[in-house]
Amino acid sequence: MIGQILGNRYEILEKIGSGGMADVYKAHCRFLDRFVAVKVLKKDFTQDEAFIEKFKKESLAVAKLSHHTIVNIYDVGEDEDIYYIIMELIEGKTLKKCIKEKKFFLENEVIDISLQIAEALKHAHANNIVHRDIKPQNIMINDEGKIKVADFGIARTASQNTVQCEKEMMGSVHYSSPEQAKGRLTDEKSDLYSLGIVMYEMATGILPFEGESPITVAYKQIKEAVNFPEKLDNNISNGLRNVILKAVQKDQSLRYQSAIEIISDLNKLKYNSDFKTEFKDLNESPTMIIPKVNIVEKEDDTDETMFQTQKIVIGKENNINFNEDAFEYAFESEVEDMKKIKKKSKKSNSRVLSAILSVIAILLALAVVLFFSIRYFNDNLKVKEIEVPNVIEMEYNKAEELLLEKGIQMVIDAEIYDVDNEKGIILDQNPKEGMHIKSGSVRVVLSKGAEMVFIPNLSGSTTNEARVTLEELGLKLGEVERVYSDKEIGEVVNQAPESGVEVVKGTKIDILISKGKEKKYYKMPNIIGLSRSRAEADIISAGFIVGEISEDYSQNIAIGLVSEQGFRAQTEVTEGSEVDFVISKGPKPITDGNQNDINQSNANSGNGDSENSNDMEINSQNNQEGEQTQLIERELLLRLPEGEGIVLVSVKKVIGDSEEVVYEKKHNKEEQGIRVIVKDSGTVKYKIYFDNQYGNDYEVVF
Amino acid sequence: MEIGFSTDIGCHRTINQDSYFVSDDKKYPYFIIADGMGGKNAGEIASQEAINQISQYFNEISKNIGNGLSVEKIIEDVFNKANKFVYNLSLENIEYEGMGTTVVFAIQIDNILYVGNVGDSRLYCLSKDRAKQITKDHSIVAGLLEKGEISKEEAQNHPQKNIITRALGVSEKIKVDVFKHEIKCEDLFLMCTDGVSNKVRTDEMIEIVFQNISIKEKADKIVELANRKDGTDNATVVLYKLDLIQKGENK
Numbered sequence: 001m002i003g004q005i006l007g008n009r010y011e012i013l014e015k016i017g018s019g020g021m022a023d024v025y026k027a028h029c030r031f032l033d034r035f036v037a038v039k040v041l042k043k044d045f046t047q048d049e050a051f052i053e054k055f056k057k058e059s060l061a062v063a064k065l066s067h068h069t070i071v072n073i074y075d076v077g078e079d080e081d082i083y084y085i086i087m088e089l090i091e092g093k094t095l096k097k098c099i100k101e102k103k104f105f106l107e108n109e110v111i112d113i114s115l116q117i118a119e120a121l122k123h124a125h126a127n128n129i130v131h132r133d134i135k136p137q138n139i140m141i142n143d144e145g146k147i148k149v150a151d152f153g154i155a156r157t158a159s160q161n162t163v164q165c166e167k168e169m170m171g172s173v174h175y176s177s178p179e180q181a182k183g184r185l186t187d188e189k190s191d192l193y194s195l196g197i198v199m200y201e202m203a204t205g206i207l208p209f210e211g212e213s214p215i216t217v218a219y220k221q222i223k224e225a226v227n228f229p230e231k232l233d234n235n236i237s238n239g240l241r242n243v244i245l246k247a248v249q250k251d252q253s254l255r256y257q258s259a260i261e262i263i264s265d266l267n268k269l270k271y272n273s274d275f276k277t278e279f280k281d282l283n284e285s286p287t288m289i290i291p292k293v294n295i296v297e298k299e300d301d302t303d304e305t306m307f308q309t310q311k312i313v314i315g316k317e318n319n320i321n322f323n324e325d326a327f328e329y330a331f332e333s334e335v336e337d338m339k340k341i342k343k344k345s346k347k348s349n350s351r352v353l354s355a356i357l358s359v360i361a362i363l364l365a366l367a368v369v370l371f372f373s374i375r376y377f378n379d380n381l382k383v384k385e386i387e388v389p390n391v392i393e394m395e396y397n398k399a400e401e402l403l404l405e406k407g408i409q410m411v412i413d414a415e416i417y418d419v420d421n422e423k424g425i426i427l428d429q430n431p432k433e434g435m436h437i438k439s440g441s442v443r444v445v446l447s448k449g450a451e452m453v454f455i456p457n458l459s460g461s462t463t464n465e466a467r468v469t470l471e472e473l474g475l476k477l478g479e480v481e482r483v484y485s486d487k488e489i490g491e492v493v494n495q496a497p498e499s500g501v502e503v504v505k506g507t508k509i510d511i512l513i514s515k516g517k518e519k520k521y522y523k524m525p526n527i528i529g530l531s532r533s534r535a536e537a538d539i540i541s542a543g544f545i546v547g548e549i550s551e552d553y554s555q556n557i558a559i560g561l562v563s564e565q566g567f568r569a570q571t572e573v574t575e576g577s578e579v580d581f582v583i584s585k586g587p588k589p590i591t592d593g594n595q596n597d598i599n600q601s602n603a604n605s606g607n608g609d610s611e612n613s614n615d616m617e618i619n620s621q622n623n624q625e626g627e628q629t630q631l632i633e634r635e636l637l638l639r640l641p642e643g644e645g646i647v648l649v650s651v652k653k654v655i656g657d658s659e660e661v662v663y664e665k666k667h668n669k670e671e672q673g674i675r676v677i678v679k680d681s682g683t684v685k686y687k688i689y690f691d692n693q694y695g696n697d698y699e700v701v702f
Numbered sequence: 703m704e705i706g707f708s709t710d711i712g713c714h715r716t717i718n719q720d721s722y723f724v725s726d727d728k729k730y731p732y733f734i735i736a737d738g739m740g741g742k743n744a745g746e747i748a749s750q751e752a753i754n755q756i757s758q759y760f761n762e763i764s765k766n767i768g769n770g771l772s773v774e775k776i777i778e779d780v781f782n783k784a785n786k787f788v789y790n791l792s793l794e795n796i797e798y799e800g801m802g803t804t805v806v807f808a809i810q811i812d813n814i815l816y817v818g819n820v821g822d823s824r825l826y827c828l829s830k831d832r833a834k835q836i837t838k839d840h841s842i843v844a845g846l847l848e849k850g851e852i853s854k855e856e857a858q859n860h861p862q863k864n865i866i867t868r869a870l871g872v873s874e875k876i877k878v879d880v881f882k883h884e885i886k887c888e889d890l891f892l893m894c895t896d897g898v899s900n901k902v903r904t905d906e907m908i909e910i911v912f913q914n915i916s917i918k919e920k921a922d923k924i925v926e927l928a929n930r931k932d933g934t935d936n937a938t939v940v941l942y943k944l945d946l947i948q949k950g951e952n953k
Binding site: 042044046047050169173182184 | 744842851859863
């Protein structure tokens, strides 16, 4: 393969990788003078028509993806029986290698990388593409921790036998979901499972399931629950562990249902390491979030808080807020702990109950005592109410502090993009300012700041394609300017801002569209009256091409000379245009009428046959050859000055020191060339004046 | 001894990568079937070469049978040598890069059928009421099926059913499974490539092999059925009935 040129364009330089289905090479794109990665389908599959079909179809689908966390596909092609995909060449290493080197990542690194992978999945899933082979070997990471996911959705299974060495196979099996191992239907949630395993590996430096053979590992994926090792050096929070555990649920319906969901949880974790994800119940009943407040205060029936707190509440330290069933399901091996917690919760429940009962008893007693007392006493007896402060437009941390001071828990309800507010600013709260609550929490909506998107590379697409691409990303098409370019007419030549720049959603992207190659215009020379060879030379040196040459009669132009030209002289004509011209055959013979004329024409043409005009500018005609004493007529061919308008042409015969006007007439410059007949004998010198300005002179031998 | 074999390229392939070899040697009859993988004709080369090498080595080494060298060891040795040969071939020639082949090698010694296997070609022992698969496919799907994690139907439709974890000629070393089967007089052995086992159910095999037709026709019929059902792959069948050796006969 090395040295081979694919599609007349990509020169294969070196092999950089190999997988079950394809080899990957570094190549140089000759058209765009850039390095690319080429994935070449292994020859084993090139006979499998169905597979090739699938491969092509899926490659094209993946080529439509455009996201900064996804390795771009530039081109899909075939060259004889070589099927290939041209991809962005990524500098950096695989996440697998990175994990091996680092052993494990810090919590914020895990969150950050996971978010990026999830974003890639979100984009792909939105385009109905499931990756099916998410693993750190397929994720490239650069020094800044920016990742790109490769190998999206390319056909992975052929109808024929393929051998994968165990090591290669292991690579995928370690991350494949139970449904994949079983060969059942896979969907977006299968990718999320694999992401969960990748997250586990980043967090712990090890894989949840290891085994001697791929079969053992696949079996464990189906059967065994994921557990975290007892000791972890990097203090991975319970919050993150729970997100991972939710991602790797065996049952698809218990996992995150979409990339968006896991992104949301990861974002919450970023702000709040105490964040607890909600595990799904097998019965699909959503678990409520329980605020961390002193519940003894709570008991009024006319409660105006929006929160239901019917679920178990565990003491302050063990603020675990998911449903027991889901909890047990998630932590098969942590049953021991679970039991302890349950006991505790029961204990605290009973404590709560007795507390509530005693409060009621006291209240009842007070009520009896004060039954007839004045109303205002009531106020003093009521449980302390908290007035909700305003937190809108406040920064997340400050708002939380403020609320906590008042004993209110803050819960992030949602995070939304907002152009006007910076990331972390609270956009909305519920309950609103001034409302009184007995206890509970305030739900807030956080700004994620302006949604940023990476500008795609529009190069090569049409205006329409560019618009679609931009709109899909939430960007807008700005000004479209048409410029000369070597690119095909209608293709995007350049864009501003350039691709890869991160901008706020809604930003307008201006593009330059090719209107084809720049055309140069040159002045058309005057070739009337020139000989054929001279005319050709002039045409070529002026930047044009000699066109069709024909012959025709001409009343004005002597035989053998150019009598007409395809483009008018002095006009601006596109470079490279073909300039046709006509060579004079002399005046048209007249079949009836003046006998003399006929004779003359005959003489003319007879003379013209010799086809030589010594001087290009002068055509000599011997009217009466051999009669030397007689005056002989000669024709002077004069080229008029270039330009437009009228010019006075004077031909003066030089006699000693004086000059005698032999011809004087106004001509339109557009005539370009005129013919002046002079009659004399011997050698005569003529001077030519245009508008009384001396032009040049001729010596004519009669 | 009755032997029938049949092979067909299938409707969608241009090359038959399946190869087989039958030695009706009276002392040690043996049978080989191989399904090659690799681009262009590399798969064909791999399966043919594997079979050539195995039969060649086996012929050399078979005189040591009974001289203290276990049959299992001999089979492993034979596979190893063939593996090395095919692997080297794949390294030497760029066209053959990555080629490999499945191999089932069955040899009758006394009244025992010794079977060496790599990959997912199969040897069945058929009787009127059941089909026993003697070899175990080297694939994740087969492994999960065996552990009961997936059903037969799921295995049949598994997208990875064609991905095998072992093959001859793809790496420097090879792990061979060796099975021993005590031959009974009614046993009918069927060796086939996955082009057959993926398409033809075992009950259909039984139905055909116990028809009153010649053994060659039986083999043809099974291959024909595989083709009729799908025909996307090469299909090869080697069918044989072995003679039981009366004690002392060979001594």
